[in-house]
Amino acid sequence: MPKITYIEHNGKEHQVEVPNGFSVMEGAVQNNIPGIDADCGGACACATCHVYVDEKWFDKLPKKDISEEDMLDTAFEPNKSSRLTCQITVTDELNGLVVKMPSKQG
Amino acid sequence: MIKTDVLVVGAGPVGLFVVHQLGIIGLKAEVVDNLDKIGGQCIELYPDKPIYDIPALPVCTGESLTNSLLEQIKPFKPNFHLNERVQEVTQDNNDWKIVTSKNKVFIAPNIIIAGGVGSFEPRKFGIENAEKFENESIFYSVKNKNDFKNKKVCIFGGGDSALDWAIELSKFSKVVLVHRRNEFRGAEHSAEIAKKLEKEGKLKIKTPYQLNSIEGEKKINAITIKNEIGEIEKIETDYVLGFFGLIMKLGPIAEWGLNLEKKTIPVNTKDFQTNKKGIFAIGDICTYPGKLKLILSGFHEGALAARGCFKIARPNETYRFEYTTTSKTVQERLGVKESD
Ligand SMILES: Cc1cc2nc3c(=O)[nH]c(=O)nc-3n(C[C@H](O)[C@H](O)[C@H](O)COP(=O)(O)OP(=O)(O)OC[C@H]3O[C@@H](n4cnc5c(N)ncnc54)[C@H](O)[C@@H]3O)c2cc1C
Ligand code: FES
Numbered sequence: 001m002p003k004i005t006y007i008e009h010n011g012k013e014h015q016v017e018v019p020n021g022f023s024v025m026e027g028a029v030q031n032n033i034p035g036i037d038a039d040c041g042g043a044c045a046c047a048t049c050h051v052y053v054d055e056k057w058f059d060k061l062p063k064k065d066i067s068e069e070d071m072l073d074t075a076f077e078p079n080k081s082s083r084l085t086c087q088i089t090v091t092d093e094l095n096g097l098v099v100k101m102p103s104k105q106g
Numbered sequence: 107m108i109k110t111d112v113l114v115v116g117a118g119p120v121g122l123f124v125v126h127q128l129g130i131i132g133l134k135a136e137v138v139d140n141l142d143k144i145g146g147q148c149i150e151l152y153p154d155k156p157i158y159d160i161p162a163l164p165v166c167t168g169e170s171l172t173n174s175l176l177e178q179i180k181p182f183k184p185n186f187h188l189n190e191r192v193q194e195v196t197q198d199n200n201d202w203k204i205v206t207s208k209n210k211v212f213i214a215p216n217i218i219i220a221g222g223v224g225s226f227e228p229r230k231f232g233i234e235n236a237e238k239f240e241n242e243s244i245f246y247s248v249k250n251k252n253d254f255k256n257k258k259v260c261i262f263g264g265g266d267s268a269l270d271w272a273i274e275l276s277k278f279s280k281v282v283l284v285h286r287r288n289e290f291r292g293a294e295h296s297a298e299i300a301k302k303l304e305k306e307g308k309l310k311i312k313t314p315y316q317l318n319s320i321e322g323e324k325k326i327n328a329i330t331i332k333n334e335i336g337e338i339e340k341i342e343t344d345y346v347l348g349f350f351g352l353i354m355k356l357g358p359i360a361e362w363g364l365n366l367e368k369k370t371i372p373v374n375t376k377d378f379q380t381n382k383k384g385i386f387a388i389g390d391i392c393t394y395p396g397k398l399k400l401i402l403s404g405f406h407e408g409a410l411a412a413r414g415c416f417k418i419a420r421p422n423e424t425y426r427f428e429y430t431t432t433s434k435t436v437q438e439r440l441g442v443k444e445s446d
Contacts, residue, residue: 040151040223043152045147046151046353047353048353070291073291074353077232078286080334106229
């Protein structure tokens with residue numbers, strides 16, 4: 001199973017295994033990792049599952065679609081490495097992915 | 107002061123349907139919601155998207171579901187108090203006293219919290235000192251556009267509100283529209299008008315920039331904005347408007363003495379009462395073993411909570427189980443049968 005590392009804003013790291021086909025958001029929520037709120041349950045409608053993706057990983061991820069880019073406008077302090085974790089599906093290629101949480105989700 | 111049988115917090119689908127369940131057993135409800143419209147998440151987050159799992163409705167949209175629910179509860183003539191947040195809840199003898207953000211007071215033996223994931227609030231700037239200027243120089247909505255007449259105004263955001271206000275205020279103010287990327291997500295037509303106004307020199311557009319700092323004592327004199335490659339620009343301005351959509355915040359609900367689990371309220375599944383007698387929680391905001399955050403679950407929860415309210419609102423009456431198909435009393439309440 002692919003391993004994903006979630007780093008809280010305070011630097012605390014959580015490495016967990018997330019099954020293929022699940023979203024990176026679900027990986028955090030199901031493992032009770034704080035910092036990803038996911039208020040809309042993964043419907044790309046709340047931007048509270050926002051993370052910053054390590055530069056070396058950003059380009060390896062499937063591209064953002066328009067609805068994710070639109071939703072990121074409303075995220076808390078988005079930048080060019082921002083993604084919404086509910087829109088990233090876990091695959092073997094993402095083994096080792098590292099995401100960082102913003103200071104808050106809103 | 108308004109006296110009622112049940113004060114419903116939240117006009118989402120679950121808050122709406124519980125008005126029906128209360129109505130058919132003869133209880134009167136008042137509904138308060140912080141949004142300016144009825145329908146909760148369905149209307150704010152996905153009015154046009156399809157829903158496929160409402161029993162007996164193969165497909166509907168967030169908006170059509172809201173309209174159908176409103177139609178269904180029409181006979182009970184509920185009062186809606188919109189644009190108001192339920193702020194305080196305190197004990198008042200055997201009743202609850204409820205105060206809203208507009209200082210409206212309700213007295214009711216029962217409260218049903220159908221508050222979803224919390225009340226919809228505007229998203230704000232993250233900059234540390236932004237809060238200090240709120241309602242003085244920084245606003246997240248426009249109440250009276252004349253307040254901005256002949257002033258310098260910076261508008262942040264890329265959706266319809268940002269575009270529409272930039273266009274509107276540029277008629278009589280000096281407006282700079284700032285957005286984090288080059289594309290606007292608002293209506294294409296509005297984005298075109300904004301770009302045309304920019305060409306004509308009537309509006310300035312700065313992309314891809316975000317707010318970087320705020321300067322000023324009591325009021326803002328200037329701000330700086332920064333782009334992705336770190337270039338900083340200073341803009342002199344009187345007002346800053348931010349339109350970043352809405353976020354759901356639990357807010358005051360956390361201060362009413364209710365048990366909380368993460369951002370939800372534990373209830374018993376007999377009548378969906380919380381740890382406080384007469385306060386019930388249904389829909390997305392409640393939690394119990396096996397809880398599903400689905401509209402259909404919220405409907406069921408409301409049916410049981412309504413019966414729980416009956417016992418408290420009518421302590422001297424015995425609740426009777428009746429079908430809408432066959433009960434004359436229920437049909438009179440629904441206005442489908444003439445009373446003799
Ligand atoms: C994109 C998307 C798609 C979805 N699809 C489906 C689907 O297909 N099927 C399904 O069953 N569910 C679906 N859902 C989930 C469904 O929308 C929710 O379960 C449902 O809206 C919950 O209803 P509710 O009435 O409990 O709360 P909400 O709809 O969240 O409404 C709560 C209301 O309470 C108000 N409020 C909160 N606190 C206060 C306060 N203190 N004072 C005043 N007002 C307050 C809020 O402003 C809000 O309007 C979807 C959700 C999203 C985001
Ligand atoms: S969970 Fe709401 S946008 Fe991702």
